[in-house]
Amino acid sequence: MIITKKGICCQGFKANGIKKGKYGVAIILSEAAANCALMITSNRIKAAPLLVSQEHFSRREIFGIVANSGNANAYTGRKGIEDAKKMCKLAAKELDLKPENFFVASTGVIGRRMDVTAVEEGIKKAAKNLKSSSEASLKAAKAILTTDRFPKLVSVRARLKSGEEIEIGGIAKGAGMIAPQLKHATLMCFLTTNAYVPKDKIKDILESAVEQSFNATIVDGDTSTNDIAALLANGLAGNEDLDENFQGALNYVARELAKMIAKDGEGATKLLEITVQNARSRKDAVKAARAIARSNLVKTAFFGCDPNWGRIIAALGYSGAKFNPEKLSLFFEAGNNKACLIDRGKVLAYQGAKELKAAEKILKAREIKVIVDLHSGRESATVFGCDLTHDYVKINATYTS
Amino acid sequence: MIITKKGICCQGFKANGIKKGKYGVAIILSEAAANCALMITSNRIKAAPLLVSQEHFSRREIFGIVANSGNANAYTGRKGIEDAKKMCKLAAKELDLKPENFFVASTGVIGRRMDVTAVEEGIKKAAKNLKSSSEASLKAAKAILTTDRFPKLVSVRARLKSGEEIEIGGIAKGAGMIAPQLKHATLMCFLTTNAYVPKDKIKDILESAVEQSFNATIVDGDTSTNDIAALLANGLAGNEDLDENFQGALNYVARELAKMIAKDGEGATKLLEITVQNARSRKDAVKAARAIARSNLVKTAFFGCDPNWGRIIAALGYSGAKFNPEKLSLFFEAGNNKACLIDRGKVLAYQGAKELKAAEKILKAREIKVIVDLHSGRESATVFGCDLTHDYVKINATYTS
Numbered sequence: 001m002i003i004t005k006k007g008i009c010c011q012g013f014k015a016n017g018i019k020k021g022k023y024g025v026a027i028i029l030s031e032a033a034a035n036c037a038l039m040i041t042s043n044r045i046k047a048a049p050l051l052v053s054q055e056h057f058s059r060r061e062i063f064g065i066v067a068n069s070g071n072a073n074a075y076t077g078r079k080g081i082e083d084a085k086k087m088c089k090l091a092a093k094e095l096d097l098k099p100e101n102f103f104v105a106s107t108g109v110i111g112r113r114m115d116v117t118a119v120e121e122g123i124k125k126a127a128k129n130l131k132s133s134s135e136a137s138l139k140a141a142k143a144i145l146t147t148d149r150f151p152k153l154v155s156v157r158a159r160l161k162s163g164e165e166i167e168i169g170g171i172a173k174g175a176g177m178i179a180p181q182l183k184h185a186t187l188m189c190f191l192t193t194n195a196y197v198p199k200d201k202i203k204d205i206l207e208s209a210v211e212q213s214f215n216a217t218i219v220d221g222d223t224s225t226n227d228i229a230a231l232l233a234n235g236l237a238g239n240e241d242l243d244e245n246f247q248g249a250l251n252y253v254a255r256e257l258a259k260m261i262a263k264d265g266e267g268a269t270k271l272l273e274i275t276v277q278n279a280r281s282r283k284d285a286v287k288a289a290r291a292i293a294r295s296n297l298v299k300t301a302f303f304g305c306d307p308n309w310g311r312i313i314a315a316l317g318y319s320g321a322k323f324n325p326e327k328l329s330l331f332f333e334a335g336n337n338k339a340c341l342i343d344r345g346k347v348l349a350y351q352g353a354k355e356l357k358a359a360e361k362i363l364k365a366r367e368i369k370v371i372v373d374l375h376s377g378r379e380s381a382t383v384f385g386c387d388l389t390h391d392y393v394k395i396n397a398t399y400t401s
Numbered sequence: 402m403i404i405t406k407k408g409i410c411c412q413g414f415k416a417n418g419i420k421k422g423k424y425g426v427a428i429i430l431s432e433a434a435a436n437c438a439l440m441i442t443s444n445r446i447k448a449a450p451l452l453v454s455q456e457h458f459s460r461r462e463i464f465g466i467v468a469n470s471g472n473a474n475a476y477t478g479r480k481g482i483e484d485a486k487k488m489c490k491l492a493a494k495e496l497d498l499k500p501e502n503f504f505v506a507s508t509g510v511i512g513r514r515m516d517v518t519a520v521e522e523g524i525k526k527a528a529k530n531l532k533s534s535s536e537a538s539l540k541a542a543k544a545i546l547t548t549d550r551f552p553k554l555v556s557v558r559a560r561l562k563s564g565e566e567i568e569i570g571g572i573a574k575g576a577g578m579i580a581p582q583l584k585h586a587t588l589m590c591f592l593t594t595n596a597y598v599p600k601d602k603i604k605d606i607l608e609s610a611v612e613q614s615f616n617a618t619i620v621d622g623d624t625s626t627n628d629i630a631a632l633l634a635n636g637l638a639g640n641e642d643l644d645e646n647f648q649g650a651l652n653y654v655a656r657e658l659a660k661m662i663a664k665d666g667e668g669a670t671k672l673l674e675i676t677v678q679n680a681r682s683r684k685d686a687v688k689a690a691r692a693i694a695r696s697n698l699v700k701t702a703f704f705g706c707d708p709n710w711g712r713i714i715a716a717l718g719y720s721g722a723k724f725n726p727e728k729l730s731l732f733f734e735a736g737n738n739k740a741c742l743i744d745r746g747k748v749l750a751y752q753g754a755k756e757l758k759a760a761e762k763i764l765k766a767r768e769i770k771v772i773v774d775l776h777s778g779r780e781s782a783t784v785f786g787c788d789l790t791h792d793y794v795k796i797n798a799t800y801t802s
Contacts, residue, residue, distance in 0.1 A: 042719070043715060043718035043719045044717070044718040044719070044722075044723075044724070044726065045714055045715065045717070045718035045726050046718075072711070074711065074715075075711060075714055075726065075748070077727075077746070077748075109709070109711060110709075110711025110712065110714065110715055111710060111711035111714065111748060112711075112751065112752060113751075220696075220697040220698060222696050222697065222698045222712070222715060222716065222719070223715070223718075223719035224715060225711075225714075225715050225718055295621075295623050296621040296623065296697070296789075296793070296797070297621060297623045297797055300793070300794050300797035300798045301797065301798065303794065303798045304797070304798025304799045306798060306799060308510070308511075309512060310473070310475065310476060310510060310511025310512035310513075310626075311511065311623070313446055313476055313511065313512065313626075314444065314446065314475075314511055314623060314624070314625060314626050315623065316445070316446070317444035317445040317446035317447075317624075317626055318443070318444045318445070318623070318624035321445075322445075323445070325445065325446050325476065326478075345478070347476070347478075347512060350513065350514075351513060388697075388794060389794060390791050390794050390795070392697070392701070392794075393701050393704065393789060393790060393791050393793075393794060394791070396697070396698055396701035396702065396705070397701045397702065397704045397705025397707060398705045398707060
């Protein structure tokens, strides 16, 4: 597998993005109808564009995606549905397709009608200049950002066992309201591939990639009304079937995008990769890792470079995961540095101990691994998170105004 | 029911508190053996003093409580159990009782051995000067604080239907790691009464009071290893049985203490009282209210006086509660001001609307009620919470060091 710079513009895909004021519009287009999978938020309140995308998905003739930032078009009633449909209609008109050939997605403030004129202007401009290039992909990635600090693109080339080379690309946005719990999927992530992905497999393939990436990412524990993940496969690579190399490459792309989202969590200064090992069940491992990633006390301690590991075990304790406190081990890791804070119930990171000093040093890194070994079974899970900082409060105390 | 100033010092109860450096010690003592109820955290990791208290509870001869701040004595192994027992032993020696006559509780940093010398010194001093006065009660309330900004005491006098006057008092500490989920109880809250409370009723009575007070309080969503609530009833009032006046008065004391804890949440500037009405089930109402109270996005918006109500409905949406988004109503209330932001699915607080302006004005108050009406059933729940501020991050980025 080779990392490429194509971003979302795999063979046969074009893209563009326009940003003007607080509104941004991105369009992604395949030259051939794509097999596709769609996952949307499990939040009971689902944004209008997600409902429209679901409807279009049911017709199974998807060529592209039209997305906007600046307004979530969520809790906007019938008018919101009309606005989302308008977006598809206009994109279709500009690109000589049918409205139902598009997925549509929105991100921004909840509960306000969108400025349709601004979005329509963006769609027209973006549609006029669709290209297949890394620049075009970057423009699309930038257009969907809100409070994100950097665009998120990942693309790879991989070889199937049958010999064909395939490409996979993805763009995503994250920042805040990030705790995807996708029954069918979450957040704003668009994945493309030139591989042929059979219709009866594409759903499972996307779900499997999302499970260990976006669904394992927590910025603030708030699950959005607008989470969406889509995979479009246009089949131009000419492969007849798929093997695990494809799933591996897709997982890589999704996981890297998820890590970027955690790293770029609102106000975040640190990426936390929390792994819970040897749990009794996968469910227990996920519960435990999520509780640690979501804990405000853990997150602020990491911000303050404070090796207050008691907060981690407190989070473990209320996570609902079953384990024996006297068996657990706890490690911090960054680069080549590793500290063992607790060894099978024995505290090594007591005051004055060298393991505590080693932990303190690790906490100064920008990417930190927290490893909990429950020694209670064989299942494990990793969750990506970030610290909780002054800037998170600053950003979110004044978002709508 | 009359509010009194006795605090924890109901008839027959004495108290004292000593604070020195980061350690504090409080003792509460009844002149007669008390019927009692004990609730401790549901966190899988339970602090040593809780386990010792449970053991002593099983012997049913409780006269008092000895508690310290400055160290949680949690995840401290066998040594921690010994330390907690030492505290009871010393209190017993000073007060001519048996170690098992005491409940013991601790609050502070998790995972470190306590400075037993400092705590022992505190116990000796506190025991020498136990008094029955509001000053003594205040000293005890102050001694158990950590990052709290003010002591928390509430006391009342009420008349039973049978004519006897009874007293109820309580002290509590809160601040951070507050999201009590007491299977049997939570946080550090000590309640006393001179009423006779039959042994077969006292457990239910305490649980009922805790359910709608401490278990309905969320500061940061982290459930502590050290939560404890105890009710000691010495029976000196001479009543032969109880009626709902007692439960009502106890509920009042517990709820007022819980509100103080939310108001004094780490860094908090606002008390939020979140009520979800007309849910299909009590469980749904609790889930919905807790999700709102715990949402970092909701909490930061309140800090910033930002009427970003979309975050509230997003939290409702992922809470797991069942409801129809098109039926919900949302109100903000402070003092005599009330704003209706959503009326049965219709958004009234759109940009420029007078309801949005009214909401903005309400957000400047220090105590704000958020009322969600799901119009889906008849059950309701109230949860107490607070905003998320720069000071929360500041306090918790540097707590152990």
